[in-house]
Amino acid sequence: MSGRHPLARMRVDHVGSLLRPTPLKAAFRDFGAGQLSRDALESAQDDAVRAVIARQQEIGLPIVSDGEFRRLNWQVSFSEVSGWDLWTGSWKGFLKHPDQIAPGEKPLSRGEDAVVSYRTPATARLALTRNFPLHEYRFAASVARAPVKAMLMGPDRVAQMCDIDASRAAYPDADAFLADVVRIQCRIANELADAGCPYVQLDEPSYTGYVDAATIARLRARGEDPIVNLERAIAADNAVIRALAGRAASAVHVCRGNRASMWHREGSYDAIAEALFTGLKCDRLLLEYDSERAGGFEPLRYVMRGSNGPTVVLGLITTKSGRMETEAGLLARITEAARFVPLDQLAISPQCGFASGIGGNFLSEDEQWRKLELMLRVARTVWG
Numbered sequence: 001m002s003g004r005h006p007l008a009r010m011r012v013d014h015v016g017s018l019l020r021p022t023p024l025k026a027a028f029r030d031f032g033a034g035q036l037s038r039d040a041l042e043s044a045q046d047d048a049v050r051a052v053i054a055r056q057q058e059i060g061l062p063i064v065s066d067g068e069f070r071r072l073n074w075q076v077s078f079s080e081v082s083g084w085d086l087w088t089g090s091w092k093g094f095l096k097h098p099d100q101i102a103p104g105e106k107p108l109s110r111g112e113d114a115v116v117s118y119r120t121p122a123t124a125r126l127a128l129t130r131n132f133p134l135h136e137y138r139f140a141a142s143v144a145r146a147p148v149k150a151m152l153m154g155p156d157r158v159a160q161m162c163d164i165d166a167s168r169a170a171y172p173d174a175d176a177f178l179a180d181v182v183r184i185q186c187r188i189a190n191e192l193a194d195a196g197c198p199y200v201q202l203d204e205p206s207y208t209g210y211v212d213a214a215t216i217a218r219l220r221a222r223g224e225d226p227i228v229n230l231e232r233a234i235a236a237d238n239a240v241i242r243a244l245a246g247r248a249a250s251a252v253h254v255c256r257g258n259r260a261s262m263w264h265r266e267g268s269y270d271a272i273a274e275a276l277f278t279g280l281k282c283d284r285l286l287l288e289y290d291s292e293r294a295g296g297f298e299p300l301r302y303v304m305r306g307s308n309g310p311t312v313v314l315g316l317i318t319t320k321s322g323r324m325e326t327e328a329g330l331l332a333r334i335t336e337a338a339r340f341v342p343l344d345q346l347a348i349s350p351q352c353g354f355a356s357g358i359g360g361n362f363l364s365e366d367e368q369w370r371k372l373e374l375m376l377r378v379a380r381t382v383w384g
Contacts, residue, residue, distance in 0.1 A: 004307070005249035007147065007199050008283035010062050010347060011379040013313050015253055015286060016151040016201065017074055017353030018067035019360045019368050024048040025098070028072065028358055032095045045070050046139065053144045059373055063149050063199055066140040070132075073259075073357035074203060075161070077153045080132045081184060083124035083170060084162065098359060107362045108320060111262030121166035126180040131188050137197050147198045152188060154204035154252070155181045155240060156233035174224075175232070182236050186243035193247040200244055201251040201286070202237055207276060208256045208288075211267030230272055234279040241281055251284035251313075256293055258352040261320040261362040268295020277302040284311045289333070290318040290351035300340040312341050315351030317375055322367035330378045343382070348375055 027044035030036035049066045056064040068074060072090045079087040133150045140148045159178045164171065171177040189200055209215040210230045219226050241250045254276075257264025269276070269287070277285070277299070285303070288294050303312055316333050317325055330348065337346060354361055354368050 004283050005198070005246060007063065007249040009311050009344075010284075011383045012062065012375050013251075013284070013286060013347060013349040014061070014063075014065070014372060014375075015203070015255075015315075015319075015350060015353040016065040016068055016149060017071075017355045018052055018065070018069075019355050019363075019365050020067070020069060020358055021048055021051075021365070024069060025358055028094070029098060032091055042070075049140060050143050053140060053146075053148075055369070056372075057144070057146050059369065060376055061372065062146065064140070064144055064146045065149050065151065066136050068136075068151065068353070068355065070136055071358070074151065074353065075153050075157070077133050077151060078158050078181075078185075080128070080130040081126050082129050083126045084120060084122050086120055086161070089120060094358060107261035109262055110266075111257065111259055111264055119163035119166075120161060121163040122170045122177060123167075124170050126177075126184055128184045128187060131191050133188055134191050134195060134197075137192060137195060141196070149199040149201055150192050150197050151201045151203060152185060152240075154202040154206065154233075155185055155236040156204055156206040156229075158185075159233075159236075160206050160209065178232065178236055182239045185240045189240050189243040189248075193244050197248055199249045199251070201253055201284075202240060202282075203253045204233070204237065205255050205257060205265070206233060207254045207272060208265040208267060211269065211271050212256075212265035213267070215265060230275055231279075234275065238279075238281050249284065250282040251286055252280055252282045253286035253352075255288040255315070255352045258319065258356040258361070266293040269299040270295060273299030274302045278304065280310070282310055284313055284347075286313040286315060286349060288315045288351040289337075290315055290320075297337040297340050300337060303341050303345070305342060305345065309345055311345055311347050312337070313347040313349045315349050317348070317350040317371050319350045319352050319354045319361050319363070319368075319371070321361075322363035324367070324370065325374065327374065327378055327381070330374070331381065334378070334382055348379055348382075350375070 027041050031041040048069045052067040053064050072094050137150045158181045164174045210226045216226050
């Protein structure tokens with residue numbers, strides 16, 4: 001497979017986050033309330049990571065994660081950065097609503113979009129204080145037999161979360177802010193690859209903002225051009241991918257929101273497919289395809305075919321509920337997708353993580369593992 005990392009063609013995947021066990025959630029709450037030391041919290045995290053990696057290996061996953069068990073939410077991969085205080089806001093939100101549900105919100109509905117509601121200003125030029133994903137990776141790799149993946153909030157998502165108007169003392173515009181985000185994330189990615197991490201994933205729910213009508217309207221109201229933003233986002237992701245220099249498999253994950261079983265955006269890939277699928281230079285595209293909000297498989301016709309083309313990982317299994325998909329239904333959808341991308345370039349996964357935040361989605365741990373086991377069975381049936 002010319003030019004691609006050996007892990008690029010894995011037939012299964014999972015986005016990374018897994019449901020936190022009750023004792024771990026209690027440890028986070030006690031630490032936030034000042035009733036538990038940081039050392040005790042990290043010990044609880046270590047124990048939980050050991051257990052969740054062992055379970056992933058037990059069911060036969062070819063790639064494992066630490067479940068994001070050291071995170072309040074998936075976004076804090078970019079939290080240990082001076083000049084942009086995402087950490088304080090994350091802790092305040094967690095202590096106020098530990099289950100991630102605000103009054104009046106309901107699971108399985110369109111939730112309030114954190115990009116709009118919780119923009120954080122930059123107070124100074126950004127500087128990396130600690131490579132948090134590297135810290136996560138090192139421990140996970142020390143207790144795992146299987147390869148361990150690292151998950152990073154993609155640069156465009158970081159940019160969407162910054163209050164640029166309130167950041168003028170540090171940055172004249174969004175381009176300048178994004179340039180520093182990319183610089184820092186290239187360093188994070190390079191250090192992960194240097195440490196032997198074999199797989200780095202960029203989480204970019206920002207891309208679906210460029211097909212969601214409500215988000216597009218907000219962008220235009222602020223004087224932003226969604227097409228320009230999309231092109232800038234692709235270039236930013238590619239810069240981080242280049243920092244890996246082929247030493248690790250690269251992936252970009254695209255979804256429509258996942259907090260507490262809610263969704264935030266809707267719209268098919270059609271409007272951005274040509275730019276996105278021909279522009280991104282990653283090894284793997286992890287695409288949400290678990291509901292009608294994602295549209296059909298037709299946009300996949302833009303994916304480059306052949307050994308130099310990416311693997312399209314079909315996110316056919318929902319993490320938003322315990323409703324179990326059927327093996328026959330998943331096989332039929334893979335067959336349908338293969339009309340547009342060769343079967344040899346396809347894989348299967350859940351559409352997103354099971355716990356984008358510490359509260360997790362509204363299904364049980366047993367249902368989570370059953371879904372992952374179903375994924376493995378389907379992959380064996382299709383690809384052997």
